[in-house]
Amino acid sequence: MDDRVKNIINGIFPITENSFQLIKELLVFETYKKGETFIQRNKRNEKEYFILSGVCKSYLINPEGDEITISLFTENSVLSPFQIRTSKSISNLNFKALTDLKLASIDAKNFESLMIENLEIRNFANTVLQNELISKVEKEIGLASLSAKERLIDFRKRYKMLENIIPHPDIASYLGITNISLSRLRKDLME
Amino acid sequence: MDDRVKNIINGIFPITENSFQLIKELLVFETYKKGETFIQRNKRNEKEYFILSGVCKSYLINPEGDEITISLFTENSVLSPFQIRTSKSISNLNFKALTDLKLASIDAKNFESLMIENLEIRNFANTVLQNELISKVEKEIGLASLSAKERLIDFRKRYKMLENIIPHPDIASYLGITNISLSRLRKDLME
DNA sequence: GGTTTCCATTAACATTTGATAAAAAGCAAT
DNA sequence: ATTGCTTTTTATCAAATGTTAATGGAAACC
Missing domain, CATH: 1.10.10 (Arc Repressor Mutant, subunit A)
Incomplete structure (x- = not known):
C-alpha cells in the first residue's frame, strides 16, 4: 500500500526514498463505501488524501437541495489542494465516494511541518497546487467555449x-x- | 508608481521594505491602448504583471474565430500566475487590453531568482497562486450551479x-x- | 464635418435545454 | 425467478438560448 502512495507522489514530483519515509510514517489508510460522504461542509478537514482506488467527487448543495458536482477525483491522484483552507466557498464543499473508495490520508498540520523542513516535499506540494490550477483553467476553458x-x-x-x-x-x-x-x-x- | 506596486503586493501578502526594494529595481512600466493584444498565444511570456490601471482579459480563439473570454483582470491585481509556464492549454491564452492599460512588469526569470533567495517574496508568490486557485474554484462553482x-x-x-x-x-x-x-x-x- | 466601424438592442425563428411524468432497464436480496 | 429499489431512457410541453438580420447610436478615424 505504501508503494502505491510513493508511485502517486513520484508521478507528480519525484522525491528521494528518505523524503518518502517521512511521509510514510504519517500515513493512515481509510476505506469508504459507495455513496458515503467523508468530508462534510464546514467541518474543517485537516487531512490530505491520496486516492488508492475508486472515484469520488466534491460537491455542494444548491438552494433546491440538489447536489452539484464541482470536481471529480480518480484513482492515483491527490485529492485536496495543499495549503488551501482559508476560502469560505471552498470550505463549503462536501466530498462523497462515487464507488467503493480506498484512501491514504495524512494529517494536514503534520504534512505542513514536513513541508517546512523538507524542500522536496515542499516542491511536491507546490506542483500539486500548480496542477490543480492548470486543470481548473482547462475546465474553465471547456465550460466557456x-x-x-x-x-x-x-x-x-x-x-x-x-x-x-x-x-x-x-x-x-x-x-x-x-x-x-x-x-x-x-x-x-x-x- | 512604485508605491502602487507596493500597495498591490501588501494587499496580498505584506512584505518588508527591504524585500520590496529588490522587486522595485526590476520593475518596468508599460502602457497599452484599448483593444491591444499584449501577450500572444504560443509566444512564451516571460513576465509577471501588476495592473496599475485599466482592465484586461485572457482569451482564446475558437474554431469559428470568435474570442472566448476566460478571465478578467482589474485594477490593483496581479495578472499572471507565478511559476505556471508549462501547461500547453494555458500557454495558448492571449491577453488583451479592454480599456487603456497601465502595467508594471517584472522579468519572470529575475523574479524567480528573488523567490529562491527571499522567503517573503516566495510566500507572496505562493499566496497569489492560492488566490488564483480559489477564484477559479469559485468561478467553477458559479458556472456549474x-x-x-x-x-x-x-x-x-x-x-x-x-x-x-x-x-x-x-x-x-x-x-x-x-x-x-x-x-x-x-x-x-x-x- | 462626414464617414466608417464597432456596439447594443430588438425581432423572428430555430434549436437546445429544462421540467414533469411515465416507462423501461439494471441490480440486489431473497 | 420474483420482488422491490434505483437508475436510465423516453415522451411531451414549456422556457431559455442561439442564429440571423435589421436598426439606431456612439465612438473612432480621416
Whole structure:
C-alpha cells in the first residue's frame, strides 16, 4: 500500500526514498463505501488524501437541495489542494465516494511541518497546487467555449470509462446539464 | 508608481521594505491602448504583471474565430500566475487590453531568482497562486450551479461597474452566453 | 464635418435545454 | 425467478438560448 502512495507522489514530483519515509510514517489508510460522504461542509478537514482506488467527487448543495458536482477525483491522484483552507466557498464543499473508495490520508498540520523542513516535499506540494490550477483553467476553458455535447465528448476523452462506473446525475451536474439532457446527448452521440 | 506596486503586493501578502526594494529595481512600466493584444498565444511570456490601471482579459480563439473570454483582470491585481509556464492549454491564452492599460512588469526569470533567495517574496508568490486557485474554484462553482441570469447577477456583484466600461461581447463570453442573450437578460433584470 | 466601424438592442425563428411524468432497464436480496 | 429499489431512457410541453438580420447610436478615424 505504501508503494502505491510513493508511485502517486513520484508521478507528480519525484522525491528521494528518505523524503518518502517521512511521509510514510504519517500515513493512515481509510476505506469508504459507495455513496458515503467523508468530508462534510464546514467541518474543517485537516487531512490530505491520496486516492488508492475508486472515484469520488466534491460537491455542494444548491438552494433546491440538489447536489452539484464541482470536481471529480480518480484513482492515483491527490485529492485536496495543499495549503488551501482559508476560502469560505471552498470550505463549503462536501466530498462523497462515487464507488467503493480506498484512501491514504495524512494529517494536514503534520504534512505542513514536513513541508517546512523538507524542500522536496515542499516542491511536491507546490506542483500539486500548480496542477490543480492548470486543470481548473482547462475546465474553465471547456465550460466557456464548448456546447454541452462537446463537453460530453471532451469528458469521455479525459475520463475514459467513468461514464460506466459512476451515476449519471453526477456526471450531468459536472457538465452543467440535467441527467435527462445527458441521456439525450448520449443517444445523439450513438448516431 | 512604485508605491502602487507596493500597495498591490501588501494587499496580498505584506512584505518588508527591504524585500520590496529588490522587486522595485526590476520593475518596468508599460502602457497599452484599448483593444491591444499584449501577450500572444504560443509566444512564451516571460513576465509577471501588476495592473496599475485599466482592465484586461485572457482569451482564446475558437474554431469559428470568435474570442472566448476566460478571465478578467482589474485594477490593483496581479495578472499572471507565478511559476505556471508549462501547461500547453494555458500557454495558448492571449491577453488583451479592454480599456487603456497601465502595467508594471517584472522579468519572470529575475523574479524567480528573488523567490529562491527571499522567503517573503516566495510566500507572496505562493499566496497569489492560492488566490488564483480559489477564484477559479469559485468561478467553477458559479458556472456549474447557476443559470445565465444568476451568473449575470453574480458578475455584477463581483465586478461592480465593469458592465459600463468594457464591451458586452467580452462579458457575454465570460458568462458563457452570446451578447444577444446578454442584452435580453439585461432588459429582463431592469424589470 | 462626414464617414466608417464597432456596439447594443430588438425581432423572428430555430434549436437546445429544462421540467414533469411515465416507462423501461439494471441490480440486489431473497 | 420474483420482488422491490434505483437508475436510465423516453415522451411531451414549456422556457431559455442561439442564429440571423435589421436598426439606431456612439465612438473612432480621416
